[in-house]
Amino acid sequence: MSEPIKTDVVIIGAGPIGLFAVFELGLLDMKAHLIDILDKIGGQCAELYPEKPIYDIPGVPFTSAQGLVDSLLEQIKPFGAQYHLNEMVESVERIGDPLFRVRTDQGTEFESKIVVIAAGGGSFQPKRPPIPGIEPYEGKSVFYAVRKMESFRGKRVLIVGGGDSALDWTLNLAPLASHLTLLHRRSEFRAAPDSVNKMMALVGDGKIDFVLGQVAALKGNDGQISEAIVKTNDGSTFDIACDVMLPFFGLTMKLGPVAKWGFELKNNELIPVNTENFETSVPGIFAVGDINWYPGKLKLILSGFHEVALMAQKAYRYCYPDKRLVFQYTTSSTSLQKKLGVSPPPPPQPVKV
Amino acid sequence: MVKITYIDNEGTARTVEGEVGATVMETAIKHGVPGIEAECGGACACSTCHVYIEEEWREKVGEPSPMEEDMLDFAFEVKPSSRLSCQIKVRQDLDGLTVRTPERQA
Structure with a gap:
């Protein structure tokens, strides 16, 4: 067997929330590998309804589902996430504090400090x-x-x-x-x-x-x-x-192996998390997007975006236990802008009167 | 409130109260009526809320839209009375509506 891939984060599911998790983790210097059972990136948005309109992404009055996926891919480009498509995660085993061994049905193995489950409605399988x-x-x-x-x-x-x-x-x-x-x-x-x-x-x-x-x-x-x-x-x-x-x-969504990873599921299909950092009952395993449950949960893409931002804060403490996390805005932080590969426009010149 | 009856594949009938404006799918999910899965959450993007409308209600409920017809291709044992319950809004004049759920959604 080949050596396991060592990484900060394994994200299970390459839908919109998994993709935006790459962004929030990336701003905090955490590298991610994404695994998805589909042969393409984008989850439900790409597989079920690529051409359907979405009107409730903040600041984006209208986009198509595929359009949203394409925009997210552009947004996370600087962070060089790696994708493992056509693979289903079969097991997640805790081997450290925290450290996880993640295995797929294709035999790919990861050693990851944290695991983010962004699996939406589960894995797609033919009807x-x-x-x-x-x-x-x-x-x-x-x-x-x-x-x-x-x-x-x-x-x-x-x-x-x-x-x-x-x-x-x-x-x-x-x-x-x-x-x-x-x-x-x-x-x-x-x-x-x-x-x-x-x-x-x-x-x-x-x-x-x-x-x-x-x-x-x-x-x-x-x-x-x-x-x-x-x-x-x-x-x-x-x-x-x-x-x-x-x-x-067509395809149907089945929770699949997630059901066997030892979580107490809500209604047999959702993973309960706390709303402070979207961590599950297993320290180091987070669940974001449609697959999680907490009081008042709404299955909206915008909720998932919020969830991954908070998740990344806690993930940082696991990946960099000795470092202090300084909260920064992309608008003003030159270090975040450097990570994004952008330089802000120069300040306007004073106008002579 | 509008009464809606769901009869499952084995003939068990469950009558629940639906709110005007909610869908027949949402009403079933809210009351835990089995036989309707609604994987896509009501976006008319799957076919796992497939129901058969009882004959006497078909005219009142109406026909599926072309988009819904497309999705019904993914359903099993589609009949002329087939509809996706996420596309049927509960209205006052549907009080007493009876639908049957298929053997399987997916």
Whole structure:
């Protein structure tokens, strides 16, 4: 096993609050590594609703969710945070006072002075359709993601859904599959119009089938699917013969391994913190943003921004126990401005009258 | 106050009082009614507050918007009576509204 990555802070979750934590920690000279299960930075904002508007960021009358993520990335650039995407934190173990060993499902290991949980609603995982008896097929002939396109060559592929994932994989797998069927519950699509047009062209050329309906049951043996039983909107059923099925119903958030790290959870899903510094019941582990709970908690991005500022003050005492923390403003502190890589405009020259 | 009844997948009915202006989703969460998850908190950005509107209420409740229809693609066993409960505001004339929750939200 390779050496663990040594750092001041591990931040679990690269959503807006995790990103702004980098800023507040960075101003106080703490370096951070961020870990996120998604393949991109931005959490819910980037994954669930990148184009939706946000109107309640102080001083920003309007932005899109992705726009906010992009702005935050620009704002935290000076602090050189490192990102570990497509990784889920599996364990957080206390090995010092405080010092933590953090491990991900990809085998990455960290030794971190403090841990900040900014995991929002939990980790994103593909939605599993509630088709009775689907479990034995999962991972054998029913897949929620495409890892290797080649493994679908020559197969009869059934893709279910009407969003970008369903349409993108329809277009990408159509040349490889021996036969491809796209199944969706209606004739409108959420996917990019360009993808929809390309898909319709393939249907027009007789290269793929597009079918309206929803999967009600599966037939097969030993995890190998042979047919999907499809219910149409008028209630009748028919079969689609296939070797693999790829359902794309988006992602859902599950608390995941956090539930096993020994916190007394509120309502089984939120981590209680104190409102002085947003530390959990475990000294050195903080929880900020949507995943924490305290009396009066509001799940707002602006609340999370406030929380990370206070968190950083306490984090500093763990990372620099012997140093005195001097409170400073970015407006006037030349040392903070140096960290940000900015120089303020020179004072105005006196005007002669 | 407006009475709203949620019938779960097993047929258990729970009637709670909703405030005018709140959503049918918020009313369920506030009263701890099971069967509605509302992961995104009401932003019409997921589909985990999916409900079926009882036939006699469908006209009064109305049809989903195109944005809501898009989100319903992520739901399971979508029927013509499917709605996302975060997009239904409690109104005085919905007193007695009955909705059914699906077997699973996610």
